[in-house]
Amino acid sequence: MTDSGLSHLLPLPANYFHNESNGEDWHTLLHYRCNFRQLSLLASKLTKECTSFRDSINLKPLKFCIISSNNSSLLVPAIKGTGIRYGYHMQITEYSNTHPLLFLSEHQLNILDETYDFILVALNYEDISFWHTDSEPAYGINTKIEEFVHQLAQLQSSIFKKTGATILFQNIPRKPHTIFGHSDATITQSEQFQLHLFNQALVAMTKQTSSYLFDVASIAENEGLNRWYDERMWYLGKFAFSPDYLPLYADHLCRIISSIKGESRKCIVLDLDNTLWGGIVGQDGLEGINLGMGDPEGEAFITFQKYLLQLNDRGVILSVCSKNNKADAIEVFEKHPKILLKLDHIACFVVNWENKPTNITFIANSLNIGLESMVFIDDNPVERENVRRYLPVVAVPEMPEDPSLYTRTLSQAGYFELPKYTKEDLFRNENYQNNIKVKKLLSNRIDIQDGLAAIGMQLELKPFDAMGRNRIEQLINKSNQFNLTTRRYNNSQIKVIEESDSSYTLQVSLKDKFGDYGMISVLIGSIENQTLSIDTWLMSCRAIGREIEKAVFQEIVNYCFDREIKTIIGYYIKSDKNELVQDHYLKMGFYQSTIKKNITEWKLKIQQKNIVQLPFKITRPQGE
Template identity: 35%
Template sequence: MDNEESLSKYILDSEKLEINNFNKKIKVAFLSSFTINGLSESLKVKCSKKQISCNPYVAGYNQYNQEILDKKSGLYSFSPDITFLILDTRSIFGDLFHFPYSVTKSERENFVNQKITEIINLITKFNETSDSKLVITNLSLPHYSPHGIAETKTNYSFHDAIIDFNKKLKEKLLNINSAYVFDFFKFIIKHGENNVFNFQNYLFGDIKISLDYIPYLANEFMPYIISFLGLTKKCIVVDLDNTLWGGIVGEDGFDGIRLGPQPPGNAFVEFQKYLKALSQRGILLAINSKNNFDDAIQVIREHPFMILTESDFSCIKINWNNKASNMQEISKELNIGLDSFVFFDDDPINRELIRESMPEITTPELPHDPSLYSEVIQSLHDFSTFQITSEDTNRGQMYLEQKQRTESQNSISDISEFLKKLNLEIEIKKTNSFTIPRISQLTLKTNQFNLTTKRYHEDQIKKFSEDKNILIGCAQIRDKFGDNGITGVFIVEKTNYDEWFLDTFLLSCRVMGREAEKAILYFILNEAKNNNIKRLKAKFIPTKKNKPIENFLPDCQFYEKDGVWIYNLDKPFNMPDFLTLSEE
C-alpha cells in the first residue's frame, strides 16, 4: 500500500506543475551535505496532491554552511517557511567514519561534542537571520564497524558516538523553539540501510539516499508542511462492523463477531489500540455506523476484548440514517469543520457517498485485510503537529465534558440560565514558554470564532511577546464541568498614545457561545483605559468559516467607520455578571 512511484515520474510530474495554482502555499528550502536531486520535485508533487503549492529552493551541493553563514545568501533572500537541513553520517564523521579507532575514546567523545557545538552555532546563526522553521536530520547508524562483532565490546564505540550525537542533538534542540529534529535514524529503521544506501549511487554521484527512496523521504517531510499550514486533521470517524471488529454484530451476534487475541480478531484489537493511542495524543474519535443502537453499544460497553471504550468517542452516531447526514451532525456537535475529519469505513459505497457529498473530508481507500488498517492511517501523515501540548492530550476529556454541557444545555430552555449555572471562570495569562506554543497553535487552527484569521508561528508569537508595542495574552477557561485549557487568544497592537488595534481575537470552537469573549474584551478595554487610550480599533476579515464572530464587534458596541470598527473608551463596558475574570 505504501508503494511509491519512481523518482523519474515525480521529476516529470513536477515539471508540469504550475507554482502558484493552489490557495495554500509554502516555501521550502533544502540544504544538504550530499546530492538530494529529486527531493524537492517529489515534495512539490506530494504537496499538489493535497492542494498545496510548494515553492522550493535547493541550495548548491554541500553548501549548507555557506548558505547559513552568509547573510546575503540565496537561502535568506528566498525567505523560506520551512528549511530542511539534511546531513549524513559520512559527511559529519569525515575520516572517523572509516577510521574511528585511529583516535582514543576521549578523542571520539570530544569530536562528537565539537560537531554538536558547530551545528548548534549554525542553528543559532540561522535563527538570528531567518524566521523559517528549521528541520535538521539526525544521523543514520551504519551496520558497519571496523571492529565487527567486537563493536559491542568497545567502550564509546563508533556506533556509540553516532547514538551520542543524535541524543545530544535532540537534547539541544528541545530548548530551541523553531528547530526540530527529523529522525533520519528511524527512517532507515523503517526502510532498511541496504535499501536506502547503495554504494554505486554513493560513489557515482554522492547520492546517499538511493533514487527509489527519495519519494519516501519526501513523504516523511509532508507532516511538517501539513502542520505548518495548520491542516492537521482533528477527528477520525469510524464505522463499527468490519472496521472496529470483524463481522456484522446484527447478524453474527455479540458472541459471533471477530475481536480478541486470536487471528483474525487480533487485527481489530491492534487497530483499536492504534486508534486509542491517537486519541490519547489529542485526535478525537467518533462513530458513524448503520446499526441497531442496542446491538452495537452492547459490544462497546461489554465485549471483553474491546480496547476503545464509550468514553473514548467524543460523538457516537449509531442509527439507520444515511452516513452523510450523520457526518453533518458529528461536525455540528463537535463544532469542527468537515475538512478536519478523516472518514474510515470498510464499505466502498459509504466511502463513495462521503467523497461525493463531502469532498472536504479525507476518505482513504481501505484494504480488504484489516491487519493493514493501522498502516492506512499512518500513511495519511495528517495528524502531526510540531509539538504536543497539554491541551492536545486532554482534548478527548474536554470534548466529553462538552457533551455533558450540551446535554445540560438541552435540558434548560433559557440560555442565560444555563450560562449562569456554568460558573465560567476566565483567567488571562501572559506569554511564557508553556503558553507560546499553544497560542501559536490556536492562531493556526482556529477558523470559526476568529476575527482576522491571522496565522502566527511560535517564533512570531515569541517576538510579539518581547515587543513593548504589543499586548498579547491568552485565556484559560474553566467551568463546572472541567478545565477547557487555554482556549482564547488576543493580540493588540499599541498603535499610538490614543489608539490600540485588535490584531487577533479568537476563541477555540469548544468554548464558543458562552460569552467568554466578553470577559477577554473587558480585560483588553481595561488595560487600554489604564494606559489612557481613547479608542480601540478592530477589523473583521470575513472568511468562509468565521461567520460565528461576524456580529461580535457590533454586539459589543463597536461602531463602523470606513471599514474599521471603533470602540470609544469613554463608554463603559459591562461584562456579563455570570463571568468571573482573573489574571495570572
C-alpha cells in the same frame, strides 16, 4: 510497491495526466500515491506554462530551502510534486553539495533569502566524519559529537535570526554494516553507537530550540536499511538514499510542514463491522462477532482498538459512522466482554442507514471541526470510494484486507503528526468530552449565564510571554471559526509582537469543574494615538459558547479606560470559515465605520468602565 509506508494511498492511475479535467483540484490528488516520475511531472506543471493549473487548484504559496552536503537535486521535484497533494505551491531553493556548517560564516549566511517559510538542513551519513578516531577514548568521541551538535545549534540560531524561517533538521539512519558485529551496539567507538549518540543529541537540540526534527532514521528503519541505502546511487551521483524512497521522504516532509502549519487531522470516523471487529453484528449477533484473544484475527482487531485508544489518549477525537441498527451497535459497546473502546471514547456516535458522506458532514458539524480534519476508516471499498467522491477533503486510507495490518497502515499514513508537544495536546480529548458534558448541563438550564456559573469557570488573563509562545503559535495557526482576521504568524513574529512596546496582547486560559482546558484565546492589539487596534482576536472552538469573549472585551475596555485610550478599532476579515463571528463587534456595541472588500472596520468610543456581571472567576497573574 517498494515504499510500503505509502500503502494507504491508491496508486495514481496511469492515464491521470491524459485526462484534462484531472489535476484541477488538488484534493483528488490527496488520495493518490505518485512515483517519482509522476511527482516530477506535477512539479513541472507548476513551474512551466501551466498558470491555469496553478490558479485553478488554488494552492497556498510556500517558500522552502534545502541545505545539504549531498546531491539534493532529486529532492526538489519530489517535494514540490508532493507539496501539491498537501495544498502547497512550493518554491524550492537548494544548496546542494554545501556542508550546512558553512552557513555559520557571515558570507554564506547572507546568501539566504529572508522570505523562506521553511529551511531543511538535510544531514546525511557522510556529514559525520568524527568516527575515524579509534585511538581516542570514548569521552573524546562524545565531545566531538557534542561539538558538532553545538555548532548545529549555533547554525539554527543564526539562520533563524537571519530569516525567521522554521528550521527542520533531519537525523541520520545508520548504515546496514557493522565493525564488531552484534557488539557494535555496546562498543562506544563503533559508528553505530556514535550515530545513535548523535541522533539523540540532535533530538535534544531541536527540543531546546525552535527547530523541528525530521525523523528520517525512523522512515529508513521502517522500510529496511538494506533497501533504503543504494550505495550505487551514492557513488554515481552522491544521492544519500535510494531514489525509490523519494516519494515517501517527500510525503513525510510535507506531513511535518502541514502539522507545523496546524493542518494535521484531528478526528477519526470509524466504521464498525469488519473495521472494529470481525463479522457483522446485525447477522452474527453479539456472540458471533470476532473480537478478542483466541482467534488470530480477533486479536488483530483488539490491537487496532488499543491503537485507537492510544490516539484518543493523545487527543485524536474518535467518532463512529456505521450502517447498522443502533441498538445492535450499542449492545456490542456495552456488553461485549472483550471490547476496549467504550461509548465514552466516542465523541459522536452516528449509526443509521443514511449515506456516509451525509453522516460524516453531520459529525463534522456537531464536533465543530472542518472536514479537512477528518479521517474515514472503513473496510468497504465502495463506502471509501463514495466518501472520496463526495467529500474529497476527507482522508480515506486504503485499508488492507487483512485486519492484522490495520494498525500499521493507519499509523504510517501519518495523519496525526504532532510537531511539538504542548500541555494542551495532552488534555485536548478530555476537553472535547467535557465540552459535551458541559453542553448537556447547559441544555438543562434556561438561562445560559446560570448554567455557565454552575460549572465554576475560571479565566486567567495575561500578556504574551515566552512560556506561552508555542501554544499561541498553535492557536494562531489553527483557529478558523472564532477568528476575526485569520492572520497567521510564526513563532518569531509572535516574539516580535510580544516584545514590542506598542503591543497589547492577551493570552487567556480556562478551567472549570470538569477540567483544565489550557490556553484557549488569544488577542493581539497595538496602541497608537490613544487608539487600540485589534489585529487578532481568536478563540479555540472548544471554548465557544461560554461568553469568554465578553470577559475579554471587558478586560480590554477597562484597560483602555484606565489608560485614557479613547477608541478601540476592530476588524472582521471574512474567510470561508469565520461566519460565526461576523457580528462579533456589533454584539459588543461597536459601530461599523468602513467596509473595504472583505474587511469590515468597527469602532468603539470608550466613555466608561464595563462592569457587566460575568460568570467567571478572573485571575491576572503578574508577568515574569
